[in-house]
Amino acid sequence: QLQLQESGPGVVKPSETLSLTCTVSGGSISSSSFYWAWIRQPPGKGLEWIGSINYSGSTYYNPSLKSRVTISVETSKNQFSLKLSSVTAADTAVFYCARLRFFEWFDFWGQGSLVTVSS
Amino acid sequence: QSVLTQPPSASGTPGQRVTISCSGSSSNIGTYYVNWYQQVPGAAPKLLIYRNNQRPSGVPDRFFGSKSGTSASLAISGLRSEDEADYYCAAWADSLSGPVFGGGTKLTVL
Numbered sequence: 106q107l108q109l110q111e112s113g114p115g116v117v118k119p120s121e122t123l124s125l126t127c128t129v130s131g132g133s134i135s136s137s138s139f140y141w142a143w144i145r146q147p148p149g150k151g152l153e154w155i156g157s158i159n160y161s162g163s164t165y166y167n168p169s170l171k172s173r174v175t176i177s178v179e180t181s182k183n184q185f186s187l188k189l190s191s192v193t194a195a196d197t198a199v200f201y202c203a204r205l206r207f208f209e210w211f212d213f214w215g216q217g218s219l220v221t222v223s224s
Numbered sequence: 225q226s227v228l229t230q231p232p233s234a235s236g237t238p239g240q241r242v243t244i245s246c247s248g249s250s251s252n253i254g255t256y257y258v259n260w261y262q263q264v265p266g267a268a269p270k271l272l273i274y275r276n277n278q279r280p281s282g283v284p285d286r287f288f289g290s291k292s293g294t295s296a297s298l299a300i301s302g303l304r305s306e307d308e309a310d311y312y313c314a315a316w317a318d319s320l321s322g323p324v325f326g327g328g329t330k331l332t333v334l
Contacts, residue, residue: 152269165321167322209274
């Protein structure tokens with residue numbers, strides 16, 4: 106069974122860069138059928154797609170975050186990563202990594218990682 | 225404010241049938257498939273319905289998705305206490321060149 110696990114700091118200071126990694130197990134990140142995505146959920150609020158990447162490094166970003174987001178992939182480690190720069194308190198959220206099938210639906214999700222932006 | 229509009233809340237008693245709506249436009253639901261996710265408190269979202277009306281393996285047939293024009297619906301029959309969760313619709317949006325979620329509907333089982 107495919108599993109995804111987010112990892113990274115739980116607290117980031119304002120104006121700094123948030124960095125998270127998603128480790129995929131039980132399957133290969135290098136399949137051409139899938140993209141890999143980051144989604145966030147502020148406390149008590151809804152879901153927001155941040156961006157997606159495939160095994161070859163092709164990326165798509167939410168236009169509202171594009172200027173601050175970088176998603177990268179490391180196939181040798183079966184991981185992909187998120188960097189969100191110049192964070193503010195408004196970026197405090199649970200960040201999920203997920204598999205995006207046929208660029209249509211998210212069929213596997215990580216458990217989520219809460220990142221708080223605070224000095 | 226999401227481009228996909230859901231009612232913030234819905235409720236029903238055990239055994240009842242409830243429906244959750246999701247309204248969009250021609251540049252999202254009207255053109256693309258709709259997917260539904262269930263998020264129980266404290267957990268990650270889980271895929272419930274994909275491609276308008278397809279259930280992943282393990283999802284009971286009490287859950288039924290449909291789409292008409294620029295709107296979609298999720299129907300839950302034989303409501304159970306474990307169905308109490310937040311439900312999100314999602315679809316590709318031309319404005320994002322990516323997927324967009326509805327604001328979510330909190331389902332309470334009375």
